[in-house]
Amino acid sequence: MPPESYGEWETHCRMEAERNVGALIGKARKEGVHAHMLLREGLADDAIIEVAERLGVDLIVIGTHGRRGVSRFFMGSVAGRLVSRAPCAVLTVRSSNRAA
DSSP states (O other): OOHHHHHHHHHHHHHHHHHHHHHHHHHHHHTTOOOOOOOOOSOHHHHHHHHHHHHTOSEEEEEEOOOOHHHHHHHOOHHHHHHHHOSSEEEEEEOSSOOO
16 A cells, blocks of 8 residues: 555544544534544554543543454453543443444
């Protein structure tokens, strides 16, 4: 893959994230929820913990796929790492669409 392709892919992913999360934030604000977007790069659990510490967060809410066994071993568990490392309480919410 040519080096410039990575930059294009990264820009595309950021734009998609901004569009998708922006729509959710718009819905939350209409319901009176104070929400804002913060996009970070890096390992998810490290980035979430760093932001939680910096902002003095009281609670992290994170979805989980509910993977078990071999798929969890290979895919890892961001939620699991957050539960064990976060500087605050972590609420995990299992997806209604269970992954294998």
